[in-house]
Amino acid sequence: MKNLSVKRRLVAVAMTSALVLAACGGDDEETAEDAPTAETAAAEPTATADAATAEAGGDADGAVGVSLILKNTSNPFFVSMANSAEAEAEALGVTLTVAAGREDGDTDSQIAAIEAAIANGDRGILITPSGDAVIPALKAAREAGLLVIALDTPPSDASAVDITFATDNYLAGQLIGQWTAAKLGGEKATIAMLNLFNDQVVSVDTQRNQGFLNGMGILDEYDPSGNGKEPPTGSYSGGEYEVVCNEPTNGAVDGGKSAMETCLSQNPDINVVYTINEPAAQGAFDALTAAGKADGAIIASVDGGCDPGLRLVADGVIGATAQQYPGQMATLGMAAIKQLADGGAAPEVTAGLDFFNTGVALVTGEPMEGVESISVEEGQAICWG
Amino acid sequence: MTDSIAAPPGDAASLHRSSGGPLERIQHTLHRYPTLSPALVLVLSCLVFAWASDGKFQQPFNLGIMLQQTAVLAVLAVGQTLIILTAGVDLSVGTAMLLTHMVVAKMAADHGVPGVLALALGMVVGLLLGAFHGGIVTKIGLPPFIVTLGTFYIYNSLGLRYGEAQTISKEAIGEDSLLLWTSKRVTWGEFNITAGVLVAIVLYIAFGFVLAKTAWGRHVYATGDDREAARLAGIDVTRVLISVYMVAGFIYAVGAWVQIGRAESASMNAATDINLQTITAVVIGGTSLFGGRGRLTGTLIGALIVTTFTQGLKLSGVDAYWQNFAIGSLILVAVALDQWIRKVAK
Numbered sequence: 001m002k003n004l005s006v007k008r009r010l011v012a013v014a015m016t017s018a019l020v021l022a023a024c025g026g027d028d029e030e031t032a033e034d035a036p037t038a039e040t041a042a043a044e045p046t047a048t049a050d051a052a053t054a055e056a057g058g059d060a061d062g063a064v065g066v067s068l069i070l071k072n073t074s075n076p077f078f079v080s081m082a083n084s085a086e087a088e089a090e091a092l093g094v095t096l097t098v099a100a101g102r103e104d105g106d107t108d109s110q111i112a113a114i115e116a117a118i119a120n121g122d123r124g125i126l127i128t129p130s131g132d133a134v135i136p137a138l139k140a141a142r143e144a145g146l147l148v149i150a151l152d153t154p155p156s157d158a159s160a161v162d163i164t165f166a167t168d169n170y171l172a173g174q175l176i177g178q179w180t181a182a183k184l185g186g187e188k189a190t191i192a193m194l195n196l197f198n199d200q201v202v203s204v205d206t207q208r209n210q211g212f213l214n215g216m217g218i219l220d221e222y223d224p225s226g227n228g229k230e231p232p233t234g235s236y237s238g239g240e241y242e243v244v245c246n247e248p249t250n251g252a253v254d255g256g257k258s259a260m261e262t263c264l265s266q267n268p269d270i271n272v273v274y275t276i277n278e279p280a281a282q283g284a285f286d287a288l289t290a291a292g293k294a295d296g297a298i299i300a301s302v303d304g305g306c307d308p309g310l311r312l313v314a315d316g317v318i319g320a321t322a323q324q325y326p327g328q329m330a331t332l333g334m335a336a337i338k339q340l341a342d343g344g345a346a347p348e349v350t351a352g353l354d355f356f357n358t359g360v361a362l363v364t365g366e367p368m369e370g371v372e373s374i375s376v377e378e379g380q381a382i383c384w385g
Numbered sequence: 386m387t388d389s390i391a392a393p394p395g396d397a398a399s400l401h402r403s404s405g406g407p408l409e410r411i412q413h414t415l416h417r418y419p420t421l422s423p424a425l426v427l428v429l430s431c432l433v434f435a436w437a438s439d440g441k442f443q444q445p446f447n448l449g450i451m452l453q454q455t456a457v458l459a460v461l462a463v464g465q466t467l468i469i470l471t472a473g474v475d476l477s478v479g480t481a482m483l484l485t486h487m488v489v490a491k492m493a494a495d496h497g498v499p500g501v502l503a504l505a506l507g508m509v510v511g512l513l514l515g516a517f518h519g520g521i522v523t524k525i526g527l528p529p530f531i532v533t534l535g536t537f538y539i540y541n542s543l544g545l546r547y548g549e550a551q552t553i554s555k556e557a558i559g560e561d562s563l564l565l566w567t568s569k570r571v572t573w574g575e576f577n578i579t580a581g582v583l584v585a586i587v588l589y590i591a592f593g594f595v596l597a598k599t600a601w602g603r604h605v606y607a608t609g610d611d612r613e614a615a616r617l618a619g620i621d622v623t624r625v626l627i628s629v630y631m632v633a634g635f636i637y638a639v640g641a642w643v644q645i646g647r648a649e650s651a652s653m654n655a656a657t658d659i660n661l662q663t664i665t666a667v668v669i670g671g672t673s674l675f676g677g678r679g680r681l682t683g684t685l686i687g688a689l690i691v692t693t694f695t696q697g698l699k700l701s702g703v704d705a706y707w708q709n710f711a712i713g714s715l716i717l718v719a720v721a722l723d724q725w726i727r728k729v730a731k
Contacts, residue, residue, distance in 0.1 A: 074545050074654050076552075102541070103657070198705040248705070253552060254648035254655045258454060262699050265447040279552055279652075286649050290570060290577065291446065308554055 063095045064341045066334055067117035069110050069127040070100040071153075075251070076305055077326050078128065080384035081151065084327035085126070088334045096334075097122070104250070105200060107133035118144045124337030126330060127161075128152045131200065135160040147337050147346070151329040153204050154355055156224070163336075163347050164355035165329045169207035169302070170214070170222060172322035175362040175371065176300040177215020179320045180272055181237045182368035183298055189216070189241040191272040192263040193227065194256055194280050198248040201226045205276060208302050209246075212274045216241070244270055249280040256283025264291050275301045278309035278321060285317045304363055306383040313363055314376045320364035323379050328358040415722070416729040419671040420683040422722060426669070426715070427690050434697030441700045445576035451692050456581040457482075457647055458662050459688040460640045462670075463592050464633030465663040466684045471609040471629050472676025473522065473529035477537040478637070479659035481514050484544040486641035490553045490651030493562055500563025507638040514540075515634020519627035537660065544653045552652040558645070567646025581643040588639060593681045605629060610677025665712060666691050669719045673727065690715070 068085045070078040082098050089096035097120070099113035107130045114137040117125050124147035127138070138160040142148050147162050154164040180189075193212075196205040201224075209227045213219040217237030223229045228246040235241065244267040247259035256275060260283065263270060268291065275281040281301040288294040303309050304323025312318040336347040350357040362371065363379035415422055434442040441447060461478050468475045475481075489507035492498040498506070514536070521532045558564055567581035596602035607615040608625045616622045648655050670687030672679025691712065698708045 074652075079549075103654075199709075247699070250654065250657060252652060252654040252657075253650045254652075255657075257648065261450040261454070262696065265441055265444060265450060265696075265700060268446070279654075282554075282650070283648070308552065 063093060064124075064338055065095045065097070065117075065120060065122035066337050067097045067099065067113060067120075067122050067125045067127075068330065068334075069113045069117075069125060070098070071104050071110075071128045071130045072102065072106070073100045074103070077152075077303065077384065080305075081128070081326045081330040085330040085334055088331045092334065092338050094334060094338055101130050104196075105130050107131045110134050111137045114138060114141055117141065118146065122146060123341040124149065126151050126333045126337070129155045129160075131202070132156050147340050149333045149336060149347075150355075151333055152324075152326065153202065156201075156203060158354065163349060165333045165336075165347075165358055166355050167324035167329075167360050168353065168355075168357050169204050169324075169360075170211040172302045172324065172360045173208040173211020173213075174215035175322045175360070175373075176274070176302065176320050177212040177217075178371045179215075179362060179364060179368050179373070180212075180274075180298055180300050181216045182371055183319060183366065184236075184238055184272070186238045187271070188239055189236055189272045190267060190270045191241060191243045191274065192260065192270045192284070193243060193246045194249050194259045194263075194273060194275045194284055195227050195246055196248065196251055196276045198227070198246065208276060209274070212300070218243075242267075249276060249283065251277045251280055253279045253283040253286075256280030257287045258283075260284040260287035261291075264288070264293065268293065271297050273297060273299045275299060277301060277303040278305060278312055278318065281318050281321075282308050282312060285312075304361075304379055304383055306380065310363060310376055310380050310383055313365060313379070316365065319366065320362055320373070323361050323363045323374075323383065325358050325360075325382070326384050332356070332358065412726060412729055416726045419678065419726070420680050420686060423670050423683050423686040423690065423719075427686050427693065430690065430693050430697060434693065434701060438697065438700035438702075442697055445574060447696070447700070449576045449578050451689075451696050452578050452582045453647065454696065455688050455692040456579070456585045457640055457644045457656060458659060458666060458691065459585045459685055460588055460636060460643050461659060462663045462666040462684045462688050463588055463681065464636035464640075465667050466670075466672055466679060466681055467592075467596075467605060467629050468529065468633055469609075469664075469667050469672050469674060470605055470676060470679055471626055472612075472674075473626075473629075474533065474664065474674070475518070475633060476530065476533040476660055476664075477518075477540055478533075478633070478640075478663050479656055480537050480540040480544065481511070481634070482637045482640040482644060482659070483653050483656065484540040484547075485510050485514070485637045486644050486651050487544045487548040487553075487653060489564060489638075489641055490558055490645055491548065493559060493564055494553045494557035500559075500566075503562075503564060504638070504642060507641050508635060511634040511636070511638035511641070512631050513634070514637060515631040516627065518634070519630030522630065523623045523626050541653065548651070548653055552650050552654070555649045558651070564642065564645050565649065567643050568649050569646075579646060581646040584639065584643055588636070589681055589685055596681060601625075601628070606677055608676075662688075662691055665716055668716055668723075671719070671723065673723050674720070675727075678727075 072078060085096060101109040110130055111134055118141050125141055126149050128151050135155055135157050138148050150161040150164040152166050154166060155161060193209060195209055196202060206224060206226055210219050210222055213230050218230050230243055233242045245263040247262055249255035249259045273284050275284055278301050281299050284299060288297050298319045301318050301321040304321050309321060313321055340346050347356060349355055362373040363376060364373050365376055367373050461482055465475055465478055485507050488510050489503045492503040492506055518532055521527050522529050555565055567579060567584060569580040570577050604620050604625045607620055608622050612622055644656060645651055666687035667684050669690050670683030672683055694711055695708055
């Protein structure tokens with residue numbers, strides 16, 4: 001393992017030098033034209049370096065090669081996934097390549113990593129797709145005989161992957177929606193919806209958003225075409241409601257803060273805040289506190305990371321969050337590829353769903369009648385990040 | 386201008402007559418007051434949004450929020466203005482700030498370094514990054530565009546590695562730390578701003594003075610306007626350029642401080658659009674990308690326009706896709722206007 005990492009670093013240095021030389025070689029015009037390629041390659045040092053290593057050390061001695069392709073390496077959720085995958089790879093004797101986009105939505109880097117996995121003779125790909133642009137590349141990988149497993153985020157075209165290992169994000173949304181409706185106890189709900197994006201449709205974003213609204217008794221059917229499908233006013237299971245805003249947060253603290261500020265500018269009486277994840281919830285809480293509106297506002301979220309996630313639940317900032325298990329996704333996904341490569345059976349979906357459910361649980365300090373939940377301590381014992 | 390006064394009234398040349406026409410006068414006025422057109426855009430857009438948002442836009446609460454949302458952008462745009470005045474550009478201004486703010490926050494969170502020292506260390510980091518840019522630009526002669534395109538990726542990667550992809554919370558930084566002073570609030574009823582906004586204002590006053598009243602400021606303009614002429618006039622152009630990049634580096638650290646207060650946390654995921662937004666603010670603010678012409682007042686107005694458009698379009702319920710469309714159109718108009726105004730000088 002140590003040897004491997006030294007080798008990886010050497011290859012990374014070699015590749016970087018080659019890039020620098022390539023960039024210096026051309027005149028200005030050429031450099032400008034080359035920029036997109038150089039960009040992709042520069043964003044993918046891990047992928048390139050690891051691909052080279054696997055070729056030398058992986059397939060030659062018959063080890064199963066697996067590529068784990070994440071949305072980014074800046075979100076603890078994916079970092080947790082990578083850590084679990086690395087531990088499992090060592091346990092199973094699998095040669096693991098970890099690659100990632102620069103940020104959520106960076107599909108170019110992911111496509112390059114998929115192509116590297118095919119070229120490299122990997123037996124399977126574990127991917128959290130950043131967008132639908134990766135679908136053709138994934139189909140090509142399946143045609144080349146790789147087992148393709150989506151983690152966390154199912155692609156909009158189910159045939160792009162063999163199976164998805166994921167949290168039931170719609171159920172996660174439903175759980176916090178039901179909890180919120182119970183907590184309101186008939187009071188009028190003035191709702192801020194703090195989503196992931198507003199300029200692209202990502203299934204996780206839409207499923208949590210609409211799952212929450214379904215749990216509240218506002219939306220009946222799932223509409224995969226995006227957020228903001230609810231009537232602006234009407235009645236939820238306990239009383240009247242008004243949805244003030246659907247704002248993007250990028251799943252980050254400062255994004256959550258700006259989004260909440262915009263919502264408060266539209267209506268200062270917001271008392272229910274749905275957030276896509278806990279960093280966004282933290283930002284929303286900061287904005288509410290600054291405006292003197294934090295008291296009595298219910299914040300519900302999804303993720304269940306150790307920190308800030310469950311800490312915020314313990315502090316009472318977040319009322320309830322739906323906890324998911326990213327480490328399980330990577331571990332189970334890798335085991336499935338190894339099993340298939342060793343001549344075993346292919347993985348199958350959970351009964352009643354079109355994916356393999358890796359589990360979700362509602363974590364709250366205030367359990368509500370009729371909504372199943374676990375305590376903050378129980379959640380902390382199994383949290384990620 | 387003098388020749389239109391000197392020209393006899395009966396001059397037959399139609400060319401000459403048109404040069405005294407209303408359009409020409411506008412061109413001259415805009416040339417003499419480069420911040421006039423951005424100021425008009427700001428006032429007009431505020432009026433339009435006040436009407437289109439059903440009165441939500443001009444609520445004191447929203448106006449305060451918009452100033453808070455502008456603070457980090459406005460601070461970093463000072464550095465960007467200085468660099469663009471020398472006919473350069475800094476594509477890494479946002480990531481350099483994020484790297485600096487990770488260093489500062491982690492020093493406080495992991496090693497218990499007091500706020501003052503952490504901030505001083507941030508200044509050192511910022512100055513080093515700036516010196517690095519200036520060194521490559523002047524000594525190796527790479528275009529600033531390429532240098533900062535490279536450092537953009539490098540800083541992002543270093544920041545993620547160093548910060549271990551985590552968000553550093555305000556509890557970890559220490560809520561009484563000087564680092565979070567920029568999140569302190571000044572309130573007048575519904576209207577409230579943070580100390581970070583005040584930091585930005587102080588920065589504008591200080592650098593406005595420096596640019597307009599000191600020899601260094603005049604050297605920056607001269608270097609950007611015509612490097613060869615500046616050199617012949619006895620200005621040490623290399624030194625001026627390096628100093629400009631180092632000052633921009635100092636501003637990374639100021640931006641880092643304001644950013645920590647703004648997000649009340651530190652994360653490489655923050656401020657995603659800020660690199661290009663600073664260039665947008667500078668360009669909309671009437672500073673010429675060709676160097677030598679522009680004012681900090683214009684940049685401040687440009688930064689306010691960026692926030693006004695994003696927040697105004699949101700409050701008016703305009704689809705997200707059109708928000709960037711509007712900003713993009715504004716950039717094109719601003720640069721086209723700049724080209725047209727510059728013709729006066731020729």
